[in-house]
Amino acid sequence: MTTTTSSKKKKGSVPRWLAIPAPKPQLSEAEVNAKYPRMRLQVFMGIFIGYATFYLIRNNVPLVTPILTKELGFSNAAIGALSTALLLAYGFSKFFTAMISDRSNARLFLPIGLVLSGVANILLALTGYMGEGAGAAGYGAAIASIMATIMVFNGIFQGMGWPPSGRVLVNWFSTSERGTKVSWWNTAHNVGGALSGLLVAWGFSMFGKTWEVAFWFPAVISFVLAFVAWLLIRDNPEAEGLPTVDVYRNDPHKVESTAEDRAESTWTTIRKHVLTNSTMVYLALANVFVYTLRYGVLVWAPKYLHDVRHASLEGGIAGFSILELAGIGGTVLCGYVSDRMFKGRRSPAGILFLLATVGAILLYWLPSSDAPLWIAYVALALIGGLIYGPVMLIGLQAIDLSPSHVAGTAAGFTGLFGYALGATLASAGIGIIVDHWGWGTAFVFMIVCSGLAVLFLWLVNGAEKRMMAERAQKLAAKAQA
Template structure:
């Protein structure tokens, strides 16, 4: 008697299709790789159109709704707090789901939440309701990274993933810039009605979700293509036998390869300090330059902009360096970038008051260019150093620590330190954060080198077996 076929939900990862012939694989694989990359790039950029809208129109909200700065902070923080939680918990769902559906659905739900804010008056009537709705928005936002990570780990192999991930990671800069342009245009059309900064970017995000759906595919196997490791003859650093008779449950997988994995836990701890440093500099540029250099607010905003723009260059450079110069040794790249970040941070801190202001702003750009590399790199290491069955969950786990602990340390922690001890102590602590990451990356690097040696031995063994087979045939 034939066993009944297990029913699959519409979100479930699709099963493998019969393998296509070699000619069709050669024709189809490059096209699919371009399409899925464009899909996750545009899709992830779309999430940033509808994530930080509250902060963007805070002065208008304060005037129209009578909100205080504390109220604005609570509403804005609700998004980030939910995002940090969702990035982990939704990743556990994403790793078993079809990325083609998962990312567009998350983007569409987030867009609908923003439309709800714009067109339902009672949503913005109280801080509690507004913050609750934005918490829901943040939860849907957490469906973007895990699905993108799933696509990256299935469609791009280890020795190219650093460069590809760094390019993809600039999507958040593109999306954030797009939000500024879209919101400015909408506010101009509506005579500064703050609601327009929610509904207009949301409409664009809905269109992006449709485009992403048509471009993304879940895995090569679901398209009748060979796994990327086989196609590019490039074994993964960590592999699990999926054909084993004894398959653990998903939560057993997560417990073993994420929650109790030395490497993943170390990456999560490192992410706390990386995010503390990122936001500890970014969030306080305007205040620091005003306090210590007598700078105008416009000068601080210039620093904010160059920090973000330099992050694009730094992210791309970091990905290229990790693939090309360090040949996939991500921890070595992380140590280099974080050590240079510490040097740039001390230089920014110690600039003489008599020096031209442009020197401080230039150093802000250097810090931004350096710190965004490790921000990208930790997510990349998480998917590199975990089995692909839980790659999204591993990256989400590191993000959970970064947003819930690192961002809090950067905002409340730095503010308290400046108030009680001054800028010198605050910068000493931030510099210590950078050096701590260097030390943690060194520990991670020891495990990574072991995995890389095993991967190289496996690759050489496969080449030798292929050569023996060719010799036997001849």
């Protein structure tokens, strides 16, 4: 297997300056052994810093909602529209930009996305200086419309983060270690999400509590960190004079990639390896329900804690933060379990964590409204520690169970379903359920979603077992040769 492009120009190729770098003559064995570990650490730090930075500028609207409501008269619907615009655009972008990313140099693709997203955030801040219309009839609605449009573009640029990161992980880390490595990398979004609030608070302390600061200040920081990511990231080992990672570690990919595959047009690649691949479709459907759980609990935690468990506003926000931070340990643990306990099979680990999530949801839901609040916080910590494992694993499975040259596209396909359908079910769907039938029905709905996610991962498990068996046969044949 190789991860570089064929020398033959193929349909749908990118501009030469953005193309995957060509292989260099391979270094000596001593040079390879000295350089490979250092480069693996370097590129990992590059994509970790880069992806965490995307979360600094993804969606800072919730951090300044009270100011937007007070100064611009934004309604709850307007605030929700801003987040929905970003999530939908991000979901589609994660899929469609992945088609370009799979043929592009990750060292350029990811930083370019960061810079463009930073520019979008600066434009969001500039809408606050559009004249003296504050307070005039229709002014707030006009600003909200402009901001929603910019949020669409921000979502598109945000989609340029995951696909190149996924490709780098495939190119530099082999199958048997990838679960642990991806789980550590995936904590970047928890780190970035937690730091975004701290960064905005820092900006407020220096420049005053204006909502514009929440957008332009993190954007400026993102430009600096985009440059750091560019310094660290390298697209693939061959371009550095190194062998492919499966050769270096004698650990073949689950799905082989041929020269003919890599020469196919973009549409042929998508049709063959994604759209007509039942395993990818099952993964995408599982992701719908995993994301419904993730955002269903996360988005509604402050309101549920405030309305039902009688927490203060600050107490509700604390529950939100607890769930996010607990995701760090749970993500790493899930990756470790999939690598060590299940020998590189991801579906059983995902199923195990989802079944445990049901128990945590029951602990969150069933105590009476006057039960101690710490019980709800413990339940949220458990949910965060459990649900972020399957969130990570489905993205990992998408790149694990597809040829390396379509890794980003496959992950983007599952992400499209997760955000366009799952996030929508979590926000609008659960909101409608609560309004009409109450919180009890909403929790039953989330438990049903857990069951459906388990079902689709079980269907993926069969294909994964077959691929792992074929991989074991290849390793045995190599050992006997």
